[in-house]
Amino acid sequence: MSSTTEAHVALPESATVLASGIGFTEGPMVLDDRYLLVASVSRGTAVRLPLDSSQPSVEFETGGGPNGLALGPDGLVLVAQNGGTAMPSRSTVPARPSIQTHQYGVLGTFAAPELNYPSDCVWGPDDTLWFTDPADHNILGPAAPGAVRTFNPRTGAFRTAGDRYQFPNGIAFGEDPSLVYLAQTAAGVVTRHRLVDGRLEPDSWTARPSHGRPDGIALDSRGWLWVAGATGDDLTAFDTSGRQVERLVLGHGVLVTSLCFAGPGLNTLVVTIAKGGTVIALPALHPGLPLPIWR
Secondary structure, three states, X not given: OOOOOOOEEOOOOOOEEEEOOOOOEEEEEEOOOOEEEEEXXXXXXXXXXXXXXXXXXXXXXXXXXXXXXEEOHHHOEEEEEOOOOOOOOOOOOOOOOEEEEEEOOEEEEEOOOOOOOOOOEEEOOOOXXXXXXXXXXXXXXXXXXXXXXXXXXXXXEEXXXXXXXXXXXXXXXXXXXXXXXEEEHHHOEEEEEEEEOOEEEEEEEEEOOOOOOOOOEEEEOOOOEEEEOEOOOEEEEEOOOOOEEEEEEOEEOOOEEEEEEEOHHHOEEEEEEOHHHEEEEEEOOOOEOOOHHHO
């Protein structure tokens, strides 16, 4: 095989490597203006990353396969835990598909019979965790219908907000908190839904990456949707009409998994890349849209 077709990361000059060699990276989450947490799916850990590129450290061990992270009130960290079903985990800590909580050094686990393989998550404007729950790991399709669910950490209650999605993955709220964006990886599309009486109702807006399939997503302050391209090895951006307006290729065969906006003013775009356990930072074209917990 020639070097041009071997898997490799290729970064723009503006990129800074925040970490490498930390396992299969996913689910970046802002802690504050200086620090992030990143999920290491293959190592069953949540890793603290300084934005100044100094040494990363393990914040806590989840076991299994932590896939998504979200920050709730009072420093509560929530973990979408697939139970180590997506890939082998180095961790010996037992875990099952669940939502985990970490606060004051204590790890809690909440499970329910309806859970499949929790994937990505975001703290919602209704003060509950919203998370995607695919029914299998077939990102290329056809996939068994998955769901979007909510979890209330105060009561431990789960609720299903929508179902029959083709590998539901990245999830984000718009500036209008009644709008929810959902990456359906197996279908190769991001769909938008309106929240009506606690249920997701689809509208006509869609975004379809020109290469690969959508994984993690985030919105900026102009309403542009940024999409981690997974099998497309790229980041793409879509304007408010759903038209693709930017594409940044980050290598070949590297699996770009997720992203978030971070740093002062949310002016830094942080991207997780599975190849080499890599996390990078880029200057954001526009500042990020603040998440509900930061408003």
